[in-house]
Amino acid sequence: MFKALLLDQVDNVTRVSIEDIDDIQLASGNVVVDIDYSSLNYKDGLAITGKGKIIRNFPMVPGIDFSGRVAESSDSRFKTGDSVVLTGWGVGETHWGGMAEKACVNADWLVPLPDNLDAKKTMMIGTAGLTAMLCVDVLIEAGVAPEQGEILVTGASGGVGSVAVTLLAQLGYQVVVLSGRSEENRALLTRLGASRIIDRSAFEEPAKPLEKQCWAGAVDTVGSHVLAKLLAQMQYGGAVSACGLAGGFDLPTTVMPFILRGVKLLGVDSVMCPIQKRQKAWTRLSELLPDSFYQQACREIELKDVPAYAEAITQGKVTGRVVIKL
Numbered sequence: 001m002f003k004a005l006l007l008d009q010v011d012n013v014t015r016v017s018i019e020d021i022d023d024i025q026l027a028s029g030n031v032v033v034d035i036d037y038s039s040l041n042y043k044d045g046l047a048i049t050g051k052g053k054i055i056r057n058f059p060m061v062p063g064i065d066f067s068g069r070v071a072e073s074s075d076s077r078f079k080t081g082d083s084v085v086l087t088g089w090g091v092g093e094t095h096w097g098g099m100a101e102k103a104c105v106n107a108d109w110l111v112p113l114p115d116n117l118d119a120k121k122t123m124m125i126g127t128a129g130l131t132a133m134l135c136v137d138v139l140i141e142a143g144v145a146p147e148q149g150e151i152l153v154t155g156a157s158g159g160v161g162s163v164a165v166t167l168l169a170q171l172g173y174q175v176v177v178l179s180g181r182s183e184e185n186r187a188l189l190t191r192l193g194a195s196r197i198i199d200r201s202a203f204e205e206p207a208k209p210l211e212k213q214c215w216a217g218a219v220d221t222v223g224s225h226v227l228a229k230l231l232a233q234m235q236y237g238g239a240v241s242a243c244g245l246a247g248g249f250d251l252p253t254t255v256m257p258f259i260l261r262g263v264k265l266l267g268v269d270s271v272m273c274p275i276q277k278r279q280k281a282w283t284r285l286s287e288l289l290p291d292s293f294y295q296q297a298c299r300e301i302e303l304k305d306v307p308a309y310a311e312a313i314t315q316g317k318v319t320g321r322v323v324i325k326l
């Protein structure tokens with residue numbers, strides 16, 4: 001038997017409970033993992049509260065990522081005791097996920113932990129951190145260099161945003177953040193490496209087709225009119241990596257930034273990202289994130305606390321990363 005957070009749906013309402021589940025009910029796969037930590041992401045919040053149509057087959061164990069140790073494997077790449085991490089691939093959406101003491105998954109989805117990361121630190125990074133690393137790498141590949149000017153990070157207090165701020169600062173970029181948060185959270189963003197903070201209200205007025213050129217690059221986790229505004233403010237030849245929709249999935253923009261300033265809008269997806277790219281990103285994360293990130297931007301909760309935190313993350317009230325101890 002193992003403990004799991006279970007989601008069910010009754011009359012279109014999502015119900016959450018903690019259940020003891022028999023091992024024979026584990027999902028299909030060739031590796032069984034004893035899970036040490038999962039993490040709470042925006043998408044988990046939408047799934048658990050039922051605010052987003054993330055899950056279509058119930059009952060479902062949520063949790064789009066986890067870290068732990070291999071318990072059984074019929075795949076030659078993994079043996080009992082190996083430390084592994086899993087993010088994405090529809091786990092916690094279509095396949096039972098990480099908010100449980102055990103999971104059974106496909107070996108192709110697992111990444112061995114880099115030597116200098118343990119299970120807890122790995123989930124402090126989690127899907128959000130992996131996505132932030134991919135966003136930063138996309139900017140670097142597009143030729144955005146520290147001497148070209150400031151980089152804007154939107155949704156900066158969130159999971160993806162806070163890791164992106166930390167990584168960019170570590171790599172020597174001047175990081176400006178857009179945030180709607182209180183002074184306390186702003187102090188955290190400064191400690192993580194932000195050189196300047198812009199209040200979200202400054203981006204409320206609809207974007208003109210082109211505005212004053214401010215940013216050499218940007219990481220956007222918000223979408224909608226915030227992404228439209230920052231596109232209008234990009235420097236000539238600048239690049240934006242877009243990964244999120246915390247403010248909405250629309251994009252009320254024009255072609256002007258693209259055809260008159262050569263701005264590049266680069267989409268980032270971590271869910272189906274190829275395995276080699278993931279391995280490289282995990283290694284870079286393990287090398288780049290300073291100890292201060294793990295001390296300042298993360299908190300640990302238990303399964304019983306998840307519903308309240310899920311509600312909070314969908315309301316934009318969670319700062320940094322939240323890990324769940326199994």
Ligand code: NDP
Pocket residue numbers: 041042043127128131154155156157158159160161178179180181200221222226243244245246247248268269270271313314315316318319320
């Ligand atoms: P969080 O909820 O942790 O962070 C989102 C942040 O966005 C909030 O902290 C807040 O920051 C800001 N925000 C929230 N609501 C609004 C709003 N209405 N308008 C403007 N800003 C807002 O989420 P995550 O960091 O986990 O994820 C961020 C986004 O990235 C989500 O949309 C998520 O689905 C997406 N994502 C995409 C992935 C991919 O593979 N493409 C993978 C992981 C996440 P502040 O208060 O500082 O402004």
